[in-house]
Amino acid sequence: WGRMHTGVDIGVPYGTPIRAAASGQVIYAGWMDGYGNLVFVDHGRGLSTGxxxxxxxxxxxxxxxxxxxxxxxxxxxxxxxxxxxxxxVRVNGTPVDPLGYL
Structure with a gap:
């Protein structure tokens, strides 16, 4: 794709429910090129998950x-x-290694 992979891919069956990692507010829910259907949740203090x-x-x-x-x-x-x-996982909008948050 010509850019750094900014997350972790978790292979699970089609239709498996996706659950919010922590409480927060949805700051994006929709289509984004490359990501397809995407949700970003703001958890406060600069932390968000996609x-x-x-x-x-x-x-x-x-x-x-x-x-x-x-x-x-x-x-x-x-x-x-x-x-x-x-x-x-993003901190102040910058992607970070999500494995430290799982």
Whole structure:
């Protein structure tokens, strides 16, 4: 794709529920090139998480979500080669290694 891979890909079956890693507010829910159906949740203090390639999105922009709440379902939208969750963590808008947050 010509750019750094900014998250971790977790292979799971199509339609598996995607749950918010922590409580926060949805700051983006929609289509984004490359990511396909994407949700970003702002958790405060500069921390946000992203969940890409969803088959369908279950939340809306501005919605408050709780930890563990279903925010969408695994799919293969955007640039992908099979159903999986692309999970990102950003600190002050900059992607960081998500493995330290799992």
């Amino acid at each position: 969940y890409a390639h969803q088959s369908s999105i279950a939340v809306s922009n501005g919605e408050a979500v709780t930890q563990g709440q279903v925010i969408g379902y695994v799919g293969c939208t955007g640039h992908c080669f099979g159903p999986h969750l692309h999970f990102e």
